[in-house]
Amino acid sequence: MDFSYTQDQQNIRDAILNQCSQFSDDYWLERDREGLFPLDFYKSMADAGWLGVAMPESVGGAGLGITEAAIMMQAVAEAGGGMTAASSIHGPVFSLEPIALFGTEEQKQRMIPPILSGVEKMCFAVTEPNAGLDTTKLKTRAEKQDGGYLVNGEKIWITNAHVADRMMLLARTTPLDQVARKTQGLSLFFTCLDRSKIEHRLIPKMGRHAVGSNMLFINDLWIPEEDRIGAEGEGFKIILKGLNPERILLGAEAVGIGRNAIQRAARYARERIVFDRPIGMNQGIQHPLAKCWAQLEAANLMVMKAATLFDKGEDCGVEANAGKYLAAENAFEACHTAMLTLGGMGYAQEYHVERLLREVLIPRTAPVSPHMILNFLAEKVLELPKSY
Amino acid sequence: MKILVPVKRVLDYNVKPRVKADGTGVDLANVKMSMNPFDEIAVEEAIRLKEKGVATEVIVVSIGEPKSQDTLRTALAMGADRAILITAEGEVEPLGVAKLLKAVADEEQPGLVILGKQAIDDDSNQTGQMLAALTGWGQGTFASKVEVAGDTVIVTREVDGGSETVSLKAPAIVTTDLRLNEPRYASLPNIMKAKSKPLANKTPADYGVDVAKRLTTLKVSEPPVRSAGIKVADVDELVAKLKALGVAA
Numbered sequence: 001m002d003f004s005y006t007q008d009q010q011n012i013r014d015a016i017l018n019q020c021s022q023f024s025d026d027y028w029l030e031r032d033r034e035g036l037f038p039l040d041f042y043k044s045m046a047d048a049g050w051l052g053v054a055m056p057e058s059v060g061g062a063g064l065g066i067t068e069a070a071i072m073m074q075a076v077a078e079a080g081g082g083m084t085a086a087s088s089i090h091g092p093v094f095s096l097e098p099i100a101l102f103g104t105e106e107q108k109q110r111m112i113p114p115i116l117s118g119v120e121k122m123c124f125a126v127t128e129p130n131a132g133l134d135t136t137k138l139k140t141r142a143e144k145q146d147g148g149y150l151v152n153g154e155k156i157w158i159t160n161a162h163v164a165d166r167m168m169l170l171a172r173t174t175p176l177d178q179v180a181r182k183t184q185g186l187s188l189f190f191t192c193l194d195r196s197k198i199e200h201r202l203i204p205k206m207g208r209h210a211v212g213s214n215m216l217f218i219n220d221l222w223i224p225e226e227d228r229i230g231a232e233g234e235g236f237k238i239i240l241k242g243l244n245p246e247r248i249l250l251g252a253e254a255v256g257i258g259r260n261a262i263q264r265a266a267r268y269a270r271e272r273i274v275f276d277r278p279i280g281m282n283q284g285i286q287h288p289l290a291k292c293w294a295q296l297e298a299a300n301l302m303v304m305k306a307a308t309l310f311d312k313g314e315d316c317g318v319e320a321n322a323g324k325y326l327a328a329e330n331a332f333e334a335c336h337t338a339m340l341t342l343g344g345m346g347y348a349q350e351y352h353v354e355r356l357l358r359e360v361l362i363p364r365t366a367p368v369s370p371h372m373i374l375n376f377l378a379e380k381v382l383e384l385p386k387s388y
Numbered sequence: 389m390k391i392l393v394p395v396k397r398v399l400d401y402n403v404k405p406r407v408k409a410d411g412t413g414v415d416l417a418n419v420k421m422s423m424n425p426f427d428e429i430a431v432e433e434a435i436r437l438k439e440k441g442v443a444t445e446v447i448v449v450s451i452g453e454p455k456s457q458d459t460l461r462t463a464l465a466m467g468a469d470r471a472i473l474i475t476a477e478g479e480v481e482p483l484g485v486a487k488l489l490k491a492v493a494d495e496e497q498p499g500l501v502i503l504g505k506q507a508i509d510d511d512s513n514q515t516g517q518m519l520a521a522l523t524g525w526g527q528g529t530f531a532s533k534v535e536v537a538g539d540t541v542i543v544t545r546e547v548d549g550g551s552e553t554v555s556l557k558a559p560a561i562v563t564t565d566l567r568l569n570e571p572r573y574a575s576l577p578n579i580m581k582a583k584s585k586p587l588a589n590k591t592p593a594d595y596g597v598d599v600a601k602r603l604t605t606l607k608v609s610e611p612p613v614r615s616a617g618i619k620v621a622d623v624d625e626l627v628a629k630l631k632a633l634g635v636a637a
Contacts, residue, residue, distance in 0.1 A: 007458055011465060011579050014422070019573040048575035062576050 003301070005071070012053075012068055013075045019048060020079030025352050028081050031210035032355055037163050038088050038210055041081065046118025051092035056100055059112040065311035066245045069093055070252035070303065077256030080352070083359040086253045087159055087211040092116060094249055095124040095168055098238045099190055102230035111190050115166065123164040123193070125155045125216060126239065133372060135170075136182040136236060140218065142171035142189070149173065149189070149228070151221040157366075161200050161214040167193040169223075170235050179233075188235035189223050197221040207358025244310055244320040246367050251303040251320075251327035254363040258296045258331030261356045265289055265338035268345070285341055292334040299326035318380055325373040328364040335360045389499030389536075389558065391434040391443045393468065394489055395427040395450050397459040398509040411607045414509070423459045426504025428466075429564040432571040433534055434502050435467040442536045443500070445469045449492055451480055457587065464582035465574040471587040476599055484592075484599035486518035491595035493523060498559060500541065505530050505563040516563035526556035529563040 005013065023041050031038045045051060054069040055061025062068075073093065077086045092115045099111050114120040131138040140153025151171055161167070167190070174185030199217040230238050266289055269280030279285050303326075306319035335357040339346035346353045364370065378384045399405055400420040408415045423431075437443040448463040449472040450456040460471035474488055493501060506513035520527035528534070528543025532551060535542040539558040544551050546565045574582075592599045620626045630636035 007461060008579065008583070010458075011462065011574065012576070014462075015465075015574045015576070015579060048573060049577040050575075053576060062580050 008064075009068060009071050012064075013071050015048075016050070016072050016075035017079055019044065019050075020076060020081060020085070023079075023081060023085070025080050028084055028210075029349060029352065029355060031084060032208070033349075035209040035212070037160070037212075038081075038084060041085060042088050042121075043118055045076075045089055046092075046116070049116075051089060051118065052112075052116040053093060055096060055112060055116060056108075059100070059108050060116050061100075061112075065307070066248055067304065067307040067311050069245075070248050070307045073249050074252040074256040074300075077253040078259050079256075080260055082257050082260070082356050083208045083253065083362045084210045086249075086256075087208060087362070090249070091122040091124060091160060091164075094245060095122065095242070097242050097245065098168070098188055098229050101241065102188075102234075102238050103190075107190070107226070107229065111166070120165040121160060121163055122166040122168065122190075123158050123161040123214075124168045125158045125161065126168075126170045127155060127157045129154055129156045129215070133368065135239070136186065137176070138170065138172060138186070140169070140171040141175075142173050142187060142223065144173060144232075148222055148224040149187075151189075151218055151223055153218050155216040155218070156214075157203070158200075158214045158216050159211060161193065161216055162202055162212050164193050167191060167198075168229075170239060173232050173235075183236045185233050186235035186239075187232050188229045188238050189227050190229055191221075191223045191227040194221055206361065207355065208362060243367075244306065244316050247320040247324040248303060248307045248310065248316075250363045250367060251299070251306075251324040254324075254327040254331035254360060255296055255300045255303060257356050257360050257363075258292065258327075258334035261331075261335040261338035261353055261360075262289055262292055262296070264351070264353055265341035268342050268351075279341075288337045289341065292330065292337050295330040296327075296334055299323065299330045303327050318377065321368070321373045321376050324363070324368070325370055325377075328360070329370060331360050332357075332364050389443050390445045390447060390496060391437060392489075392493060392496055392498035392501045393427070393430045393434045393446060393448045393463070394485070394501070394503050394515070395431065395448050395459050395463050396424045396504070396507045396509075397421050397450065397452055397456045398424045398507055401425055401508055407608050407610050411609060413605065413608050421455070421458075423462050424504050424507045424509075426506060426508070426564050426566070427463075428504075428571040429566070429568050430502040430504050430562075431463045431466050431468060432569050433531075433562075433564060434500075435572075436569065437500075437534075437536060438467070447472065447496060447498070449474065449489070451476055451485055451488055451592075453477065460587060461582050462574065464585045464587075465579045466572060467578060468585075470585055472590060473587060474590045474592060474595070476592055479601065480592075480599045481601060481603055482512045482514035483518055483602065484597065485515050486522055487597045488592060488595055488599070489515070489519050490522040491597055493519075493559075499539070500536070500558060500560055500562060501525075502534075502562045502564060505565055516561055520561040523559070523561070525559050525561050526554075527561040527563070528554050528556055529561075530565040531562050532565050532567045534562055534568065 052061030057063040115122050128138045142149040142151045169189045173187040179185040200214040202212045269285050272279045303323035306316045306323045309316035338353045345351050400422040403419050406415045434446045446468040448468045450460050451474045457473050503516040530546045531543045532546050533544035541556040541560045544553050
């Protein structure tokens with residue numbers, strides 16, 4: 001049970017905090033107000049080789065594990081960019097995994113390097129308006145034809161689809177009524193986001209305005225056979241492999257946001273003088289912040305435990321879910337407490353806490369809600385009957 | 389030309405130093421340590437000279453506890469080629485460091501030694517100058533600009549009231565000031581590459597240098613808390629106060 005960073009991990013954290021210090025609080029606030037993709041940030045991360053943290057060395061990555069990716073993404077969020085910074089690079093850092101694991105050598109060499117170098121951007125299109133977490137019910141249809149597939153359907157909550165060049169797409173290749181098990185018959189593709197066949201509509205939303213979420217309307221999109229990842233009908237199995245890493249990264253990012261909020265609040269509490277003394281001298285201010293700190297760091301241990309198990313090749317479903325749950329719930333409390341600490345100023349954009357509070361709701365609801373995690377833990381760990 | 393860059397592991401510049409209760413020094417237990425910021429500037433300058441084709445190899449050296457290896461790896465991740473760690477327990481005084489660096493310079497024959505002008509822990513500002521004396525090489529201290537042409541090194545120095553330009557003949561000693569450059573961020577591929585770059589482990593005995601302390605620290609204490617000022621009502625009162633203090637006629 002070693003809780004300390006390795007030298008590599010410490011270097012990664014330091015280097016990211018350094019690198020991100022070029023992008024000030026005001027940079028992120030400005031992006032949020034304009035709703036424009038943080039291209040400078042994205043480019044600087046690509047140029048410094050960070051997008052390939054968890055990709056194999058053979059395709060230009062660093063070959064590190066999810067633990068290192070989590071440490072990196074946590075530092076990205078913690079440096080002040082919050083979910084805007086983290087989500088802008090999420091695709092390359094984490095969503096290319098299916099190609100690395102299941103793609104052919106030709107596909108890896110063709111698809112991965114342009115994303116890692118920042119030449120192309122990608123999005124990940126799985127969720128649908130009528131399927132939600134019940135992924136096997138998704139309706140987007142990829143119909144097999146000579147040499148490829150003709151695709152029609154709708155997707156929702158597709159981050160960065162409006163700026164992406166490539167798309168990872170999950171679609172049904174065999175209709176639900178023709179498969180033995182509902183998890184069969186889904187296939188995964190990594191293909192060109194052809195805007196003549198795909199219409200996108202940005203979803204107006206609460207926060208993270210610089211990293212847009214889209215509805216996609218796919219109409220007769222042609223996908224050549226060589227863009228299918230893995231065997232036909234095996235898409236669901238491939239996607240499943242990525243669920244735990246996704247929870248781990250989101251959990252790590254949530255902790256980063258929470259830490260940032262607590263630091264801002266503590267600084268304000270030390271400096272803000274009311275009744276001739278800093279407000280931070282009051283236990284009514286101190287205790288909620290100290291409690292948030294303790295909760296966040298405990299959540300982080302669970303997240304890192306999940307990451308460590310994953311990198312060892314062990315089962316980490318329970319820890320990854322529990323970690324995401326604890327991290328997101330406590331990061332939300334941290335941001336909320338920070339806002340209350342700042343009083344009225346907490347509501348003003350220039351203090352940045354309200355931005356973090358709006359953004360921390362993302363890891364709280366995505367990629368899976370706290371309710372579904374508790375259902376999962378109740379069934380898996382406590383062996384209680386399924387409730388839904 | 390080879391460039392030798394000594395780097396020191398110090399209390400991170402963001403950390404507020406705390407004096408040990410017994411007044412024997414600064415408490416370094418469980419606090420973040422990093423590369424001395426002036427040394428970071430020195431490493432950056434050396435790497436830039438290599439990128440310009442002036443330098444052929446950048447060698448970093450650190451003297452201190454085994455953990456100084458981390459600082460060397462950071463320098464390697466920035467782009468230095470190889471490292472030498474001279475392990476020495478306890479504090480090594482500037483003269484001891486300078487003697488060791490002289491021995492390393494004799495072995496490596498660098499064309500340039502670039503050092504931080506001082507380390508932010510003890511602020512001695514002595515090592516570079518002592519090394520220049522021991523080697524007999526020219527020195528350009530507090531550099532804000534370094535240009536190398538052949539074996540001529542032009543150093544712009546920050547001095548009181550302006551800048552001074554000196555011309556040195558290599559081999560030479562340069563110490564860096566804050567405005568010389570802005571050190572780069574280590575990129576991920578370079579952090580990975582740094583792991584396989586050579587790092588030689590040495591001791592002061594390998595160089596036949598005695599690093600025993602010659603100075604005795606009597607007491608270390610926190611700076612006095614600034615006392616409150618006095619508010620004056622108008623200029624007349626101010627002038628009267630200044631006269632009373634004997635600082636105005």
